Amino acid sequence: MSKTYEFINVHEQDGVGFVELNRPKVLNAINRVMVSEILNAFEVFDQNDEVRVIMLTGKGRAFAAGADIDEMAGDGAIDFELLNQFADWDRIAVVKKPIIGAIQGFALGGGLELALCCDLLFAADDAEIGFPEVNLGVMPGAGGTQRLTKLIGKTKAMEWLFTGERMKAEEACQLGIINRVVSREVLMEETERMARKLAEKPPLSLRLIKESVLKAMDYPLYEGMQYERKNFYLLFASEDQKEGMNAFIEKRKPNFKGK
Ligand code: HXC
Numbered sequence: 001m002s003k004t005y006e007f008i009n010v011h012e013q014d015g016v017g018f019v020e021l022n023r024p025k026v027l028n029a030i031n032r033v034m035v036s037e038i039l040n041a042f043e044v045f046d047q048n049d050e051v052r053v054i055m056l057t058g059k060g061r062a063f064a065a066g067a068d069i070d071e072m073a074g075d076g077a078i079d080f081e082l083l084n085q086f087a088d089w090d091r092i093a094v095v096k097k098p099i100i101g102a103i104q105g106f107a108l109g110g111g112l113e114l115a116l117c118c119d120l121l122f123a124a125d126d127a128e129i130g131f132p133e134v135n136l137g138v139m140p141g142a143g144g145t146q147r148l149t150k151l152i153g154k155t156k157a158m159e160w161l162f163t164g165e166r167m168k169a170e171e172a173c174q175l176g177i178i179n180r181v182v183s184r185e186v187l188m189e190e191t192e193r194m195a196r197k198l199a200e201k202p203p204l205s206l207r208l209i210k211e212s213v214l215k216a217m218d219y220p221l222y223e224g225m226q227y228e229r230k231n232f233y234l235l236f237a238s239e240d241q242k243e244g245m246n247a248f249i250e251k252r253k254p255n256f257k258g259k
Contacts, residue, residue: 008021015052021056038226061104106127124181132166
């Protein structure tokens with residue numbers, strides 16, 4: 001990809017699209033331009049047939065220490081309403097391809113909200129996550145109260161959001177926020193290994209699995225199952241379904257094309 005951005009780095013390799021937050025001096029504090037850039041990079045990868053999985057990382061010692069406090073400190077409610085910046089966040093949450101995040105150091109506030117838009121999260125054993133907004137006299141605004149609660153339930157979510165304390169990676173893993181905790185040295189390697197593994201799977205299956213699982217967060221069971229069923233039927237219109245089942249019958253490795 002030739003496009004360059006101010007606050008992120010992007011490249012693609014072997015079916016994986018890489019997005020790296022790049023404001024290490026301020027622990028990758030997320031300003032508004034960065035959000036637009038992340039969205040743009042995700043959407044470009046979403047449309048690129050060569051890319052099957054997206055991997056999101058942060059440069060330096062943190063994943064992201066939150067939204068840029070300097071940028072928003074002077075804002076008023078009407079500025080937020082007119083900027084409508086959360087529209088970009090909404091679109092990040094509906095990217096079709098799987099997104100895998102790798103968290104080292106801090107993922108706080110808006111940084112954690114961004115991480116929670118990922119479908120899988122790997123973290124280094126030194127990672128610390130949390131919603132410290134309460135200590136600034138505000139609260140999460142890009143999905144934190146909603147996604148955390150859906151993930152870990154009201155009781156635990158309330159405690160973490162009220163106190164603003166940081167949670168260690170191991171506890172976050174036990175609570176189901178993070179998929180895997182590994183040492184800092186191998187975090188990128190392990191996350192990339194998972195990304196490459198998924199890049200070999202049939203892309204349409206991944207796409208409709210993602211869509212269906214996200215619906216499960218919103219829908220009652222019966223409606224969710226109807227939705228799942230239609231997606232299951234839809235995959236029988238794909239060449240990859242024929243390829244996958246024929247390869248099984250012919251005892252060979254399938255070659256999925258994403259069609
Ligand atoms: C702007 C930030 C920042 C942030 C860190 N920095 N976080 N700048 N916005 N969110 C800057 C610091 O000012 C400092 O710049 C540099 O990064 C290094 O940070 P230090 O504080 O010196 O590092 P350390 O002592 O290791 O402490 C790390 C930290 C602390 C515990 C993560 O930086 C911190 O508490 N940051 C704020 C975390 C936070 O409250 N996040 C929520 C933001 S509100 P200088 O120039 O001094 O070197 C939010 C709302 C989201 O996210 C709403 C929806 C989008």
